[in-house]
Amino acid sequence: xxxxxxxxxxxxxxxxxxxxxxxxxxxxxxxxxxxxxxxxxxxxxxxxxxxxxxxxxxxxxxxxxxxxxxxxxxxxxxxxxxxxxxxxxxxxxxxxxxxxxxxxxxxxxxxxxxxxxxxxxxxxxxxxxxxxxxxxxxxxxxxxxxxxxxxxxxxxxxxxxxxxxxxxxxxxxxxxxxxxxxxxxxxxxxxxxxxxxxxxxxxxxxxxxxxxxxxxxxxxxxxxxxxxxxxxxxxxxxxxxxxxxxxxxxxxxxxxxxxxxxxxxxxxxxxxxxxxxxxxxxxxxxxxxxxxxxxxxxxxxxxxxxxxxxxxxxxxxxxxxxxxxxxxxxxxxxxxxxxxxxxxxxxxxxxxxxxxxxxxx
Amino acid sequence: xxxxxxxxxxxxxxxxxxxxxxxxxxxxxxxxxxxxxxxxxxxxxxxxxxxxxxxxxxxxxxxxxxxxxxxxxxxxxxxxxxxxxxxxxxxxxxxxxxxxxxxxxxxxxxxxxxxxxxxxxxxxxxxxxxxxxxxxxxxxxxxxxxxxxxxxxxxxxxxxxxxxxxxxxxxxxxxxxxxxxxxxxxxxxxxxxxxxxxxxxxxxxxxxxxxxxxxxxxxxxxxxxxxxxxxxxxxxxxxxxxxxxxxxxxxxxxxxxxxxxxxxxxxxxxxxxxxxxxxxxxxxxxxxxxxxxxxxxxxxxxxxxxxxxxxxxxxxxxxxxxxxxxxxxxxxxxxxxxxxxxxxxxxxxxxxxxxxxxxxx
Numbered sequence: 001x002x003x004x005x006x007x008x009x010x011x012x013x014x015x016x017x018x019x020x021x022x023x024x025x026x027x028x029x030x031x032x033x034x035x036x037x038x039x040x041x042x043x044x045x046x047x048x049x050x051x052x053x054x055x056x057x058x059x060x061x062x063x064x065x066x067x068x069x070x071x072x073x074x075x076x077x078x079x080x081x082x083x084x085x086x087x088x089x090x091x092x093x094x095x096x097x098x099x100x101x102x103x104x105x106x107x108x109x110x111x112x113x114x115x116x117x118x119x120x121x122x123x124x125x126x127x128x129x130x131x132x133x134x135x136x137x138x139x140x141x142x143x144x145x146x147x148x149x150x151x152x153x154x155x156x157x158x159x160x161x162x163x164x165x166x167x168x169x170x171x172x173x174x175x176x177x178x179x180x181x182x183x184x185x186x187x188x189x190x191x192x193x194x195x196x197x198x199x200x201x202x203x204x205x206x207x208x209x210x211x212x213x214x215x216x217x218x219x220x221x222x223x224x225x226x227x228x229x230x231x232x233x234x235x236x237x238x239x240x241x242x243x244x245x246x247x248x249x250x251x252x253x254x255x256x257x258x259x260x261x262x263x264x265x266x267x268x269x270x271x272x273x274x275x276x277x278x279x280x281x282x283x284x285x286x287x288x289x290x291x292x293x294x295x296x297x298x299x300x301x302x303x304x305x306x307x308x309x310x311x312x313x314x315x316x317x318x319x320x321x322x323x324x325x326x327x328x329x330x331x332x333x334x335x336x337x338x339x340x341x342x343x344x345x346x347x348x349x350x351x352x353x354x355x356x357x358x359x360x361x
Numbered sequence: 362x363x364x365x366x367x368x369x370x371x372x373x374x375x376x377x378x379x380x381x382x383x384x385x386x387x388x389x390x391x392x393x394x395x396x397x398x399x400x401x402x403x404x405x406x407x408x409x410x411x412x413x414x415x416x417x418x419x420x421x422x423x424x425x426x427x428x429x430x431x432x433x434x435x436x437x438x439x440x441x442x443x444x445x446x447x448x449x450x451x452x453x454x455x456x457x458x459x460x461x462x463x464x465x466x467x468x469x470x471x472x473x474x475x476x477x478x479x480x481x482x483x484x485x486x487x488x489x490x491x492x493x494x495x496x497x498x499x500x501x502x503x504x505x506x507x508x509x510x511x512x513x514x515x516x517x518x519x520x521x522x523x524x525x526x527x528x529x530x531x532x533x534x535x536x537x538x539x540x541x542x543x544x545x546x547x548x549x550x551x552x553x554x555x556x557x558x559x560x561x562x563x564x565x566x567x568x569x570x571x572x573x574x575x576x577x578x579x580x581x582x583x584x585x586x587x588x589x590x591x592x593x594x595x596x597x598x599x600x601x602x603x604x605x606x607x608x609x610x611x612x613x614x615x616x617x618x619x620x621x622x623x624x625x626x627x628x629x630x631x632x633x634x635x636x637x638x639x640x641x642x643x644x645x646x647x648x649x650x651x652x653x654x655x656x657x658x659x660x661x662x663x664x665x666x667x668x669x670x671x672x673x674x675x676x677x678x679x680x681x682x683x684x685x686x687x688x689x690x691x692x693x694x695x696x697x698x699x700x701x702x703x704x705x706x707x708x709x710x711x712x713x714x715x716x717x718x719x720x721x722x
């Protein structure tokens with residue numbers, strides 16, 4: 001019996017993807033090999049890789065002057081790889097902190113140059129809103145402006161990518177909402193994210209970069225993490241995480257079958273509305289994030305009394321709903337409802353939340 | 362129908378491992394989740410991770426004062442990560458070049474300090490022997506001495522880890538023969554390797570490091586690749602490549618069932634002897650590597666006339682034997698016969714080689 005898995009990542013994957021991966025584990029398309037066993041230079045894997053890149057380009061409508069790179073290390077490694085590749089001789093970048101993840105990015109960047117805090121949404125130790133772009137203290141000489149467009153821990157999401165004044169490129173960690181909604185890639189210089197939320201297995205990092213931003217790496221950048229080297233070698237400078245790329249490709253195909261990003265957005269809006277309405281209408285559960293920037297992917301909420309948390313989680317597990325505990329840094333509950341979470345999972349959660357509130361309210 | 366896959370990596374995996382992975386894809390041990398979907402902080406994955414570390418420690422008899430780290434990026438990323446972590450204030454390291462991989466390591470290290478060529482086995486553009494340690498020009502003030510103990514492209518292997526004079530730690534890329542034979546870990550300061558030969562899927566890097574070598578990283582080392590940060594966080598500073606770690610754990614268990622490293626070594630010796638004897642006795646195929654350092658894992662050989670290569674490869678494919686083409690930098694053929702290659706695969710190859718030589722000799 002499959003559970004409803006509300007993990008923030010690694011996270012639930014679409015069942016049809018897992019079924020296909022299992023069926024092809026020992027023999028991919030009559031090749032006599034599983035994908036995990038294939039040389040990354042062989043014709044079979046080269047086809048798998050090319051299809052994954054093409055599907056991602058199609059889904060996100062990535063223009064031709066952007067390169068799609070498959071790398072490793074996730075967003076935490078990228079926190080260093082981004083400034084190493086982009087800070088350039090200016091050595092200055094602006095960071096906008098709207099939650100725990102952008103705060104980590106800002107901190108790591110300070111090792112590589114002058115990372116300035118252009119805006120912070122922190123109030124009394126919590127992140128619940130996004131300051132308007134007009135309030136950001138932007139440095140026109142910065143190499144880039146960094147944001148995290150969906151904060152997994154705090155449940156804060158940019159409804160639209162910020163529209164920056166001037167020509168400084170926008171760099172965004174999109175790990176936890178990429179492919180959950182249409183996105184105007186041309187607003188960004190670089191988009192990056194770990195795959196383990198909406199794309200596939202942990203260990204794969206997606207980077208989408210405007211070509212003019214290649215070739216600015218600090219001399220100490222490891223070659224395997226130099227965007228230009230990776231781009232020049234079609235993500236095969238070092239052996240790529242082949243199996244993760246294969247799973248990502250299957251997820252991209254599944255997404256097309258859901259009607260692409262417009263289709264999955266409709267499903268995601270329905271799930272998020274159902275859950276937020278249940279919270280707001282409960283008189284019991286509370287989510288304090290500004291409505292304009294509530295995340296559709298990660299929904300944190302608290303119970304009226306912390307002492308009820310253990311009972312809530314236990315009851316959820318008994319009903320086949322797991323990983324609802326909030327991040328240790330903020331406490332409470334968190335339901336991550338990525339693309340692969342079916343509406344039935346949110347319906348089951350909402351029904352249980354009503355039942356629990358009635359019993360303990 | 363499964364083929365015999367002689368790829369140099371990613372490479373064939375044991376069939377029982379693939380069967381178990383397929384069976385558990387949607388539901389691991391009744392958890393209702395596949396391993397790919399599990400939070401790396403959840404009890405299920407923490408158990409999988411801990412078991413993989415423990416099995417690797419047992420198989421290689423890793424002493425308690427060595428840490429086992431699971432990282433990302435493979436050996437090519439490690440070519441930068443090693444000097445970033447180990448060169449220290451001395452900024453000097455010795456490199457011994459015995460093939461294409463150690464040459465790459467030597468080249469990348471030059472970005473990070475004074476990497477000296479302590480010895481090179483290159484003669485007329487080829488690597489076919491290992492200079493004795495007595496001939497290495499070792500710097501007693503070097504931070505480490507780097508070797509690659511099995512050269513995948515050239516087919517050159519250290520039969521024993523070199524015994525260095527003095528206290529400079531030995532650092533070794535063991536990617537392509539780790540776990541193929543018992544190894545005295547205490548001879549090394551650091552062992553590292555990509556998993557995609559004898560361990561599991563591409564995208565996982567194994568690092569085994571003596572504890573006193575932690576904490577020497579260059580200030581610009583990305584936190585996710587700082588050995589001390591990784592060790593202090595039990596390889597969970599960033600989200601680890603969870604599925605690759607799970608597969609590695611299954612491979613480790615399979616290895617125990619083969620009689621551990623002593624058992625698999627017997628099988629590997631039998632396979633390698635069969636193939637080298639067939640080459641040497643053929644009067645047709647040639648392998649020019651010194652017998653004392655011929656690799657048991659990667660067996661390159663040439664045909665008497667390059668114009669026969671295409672026919673040889675075509676005939677092999679027709680008989681279900683794939684990936685026998687030598688690396689593009691050296692040409693000819695290469696049979697990689699890692700742990701997961703059954704004796705039957707080498708027998709089939711040898712029978713075909715005899716048949717082909719008879720027809721074209």
